[in-house]
Amino acid sequence: xxxxxxxxxxxxxxxxxxxxxxxxxxxxxxxxxxxxxxxxxxxxxxxxxxxxxxxxxxxxxxxxxxxxxxxxxxxxxxxxxxxxxxxxxxxxxxxxxxxxxxxxxxxxxxxxxxxxxxxxxxxxxxxxxxxxxxxxxx
Amino acid sequence: xxxxxxxxxxxxxxxxxxxxxxxxxxxxxxxxxxxxxxxxxxxxxxxxxxxxxxxxxx
Numbered sequence: 001x002x003x004x005x006x007x008x009x010x011x012x013x014x015x016x017x018x019x020x021x022x023x024x025x026x027x028x029x030x031x032x033x034x035x036x037x038x039x040x041x042x043x044x045x046x047x048x049x050x051x052x053x054x055x056x057x058x059x060x061x062x063x064x065x066x067x068x069x070x071x072x073x074x075x076x077x078x079x080x081x082x083x084x085x086x087x088x089x090x091x092x093x094x095x096x097x098x099x100x101x102x103x104x105x106x107x108x109x110x111x112x113x114x115x116x117x118x119x120x121x122x123x124x125x126x127x128x129x130x131x132x133x134x135x136x137x138x
Numbered sequence: 139x140x141x142x143x144x145x146x147x148x149x150x151x152x153x154x155x156x157x158x159x160x161x162x163x164x165x166x167x168x169x170x171x172x173x174x175x176x177x178x179x180x181x182x183x184x185x186x187x188x189x190x191x192x193x194x195x196x
Contacts, residue, residue: 002189002191005189006180006181009185009187010181010182011182011184011185012182012185012186012187013181013182013185013187013188013189014179014180014181014182014183014185014187014188014189015179015180015181015189015191016172016174016178016179016188016189016190016191017178017179017180017191017193018172018178018190018191018192018193019192019193020192020193020194021194021195021196022194022196025194025196027196028194028195028196031195031196032195035195036175036177036178039175039177039178040177042177044177044178045180051195052195055195055196056196058195058196089173089175092173093173093192096170096171096172096173097192099170100170100192102192105192105193105194106191106192106193106194107191107192107193108189108190108191108192109189109190110187110188110189110190111187111188124189128187131187132186132187133186
């Protein structure tokens with residue numbers, strides 16, 4: 001759905017993904033760290049998409065296999081994941097979300113306007129049209 | 139993390155921007171400094187609209 005937003009508002013909209021693994025999801029946090037490890041290998045969005053397709057299969061062996069499938073060198077990836085290279089950055093995202101009052105996912109902020117839950121395209125369109133400068137509206 | 143960490147100031151005007159709040163409602167403004175990893179950004183770098191998504195893979 002967000003791909004449709006980015007396509008229909010190409011050049012006008014960019015998406016920033018922030019990690020917000022929920023406390024009750026024990027396997028989510030390593031998955032978020034793994035995605036950042038994939039990002040360090042230049043494959044962030046490919047891995048991100050793979051995780052959403054594969055949920056909730058996020059055991060360590062799964063995370064390594066997804067990396068291998070995407071051509072990411074598994075040795076370095078495992079070292080990154082096991083060493084917790086991005087643990088603090090995932091936690092920083094969670095803390096920033098908490099300060100914004102995020103308690104469930106997904107939660108979106110569109111130029112600061114909050115949109116909660118799996119909203120339809122039309123909901124995004126309404127907010128984007130409101131915040132887009134004149135001339136950029138569809 | 140690739141590249142430099144960038145910073146974004148996010149101003150959140152609860153309810154008021156959508157015109158959803160009644161005239162007498164209190165407007166709450168929260169400002170939080172967000173770290174941005176360039177690897178986790180998709181779309182035109184110069185886009186005037188920024189969607190920040192907080193999400194959970196599980």
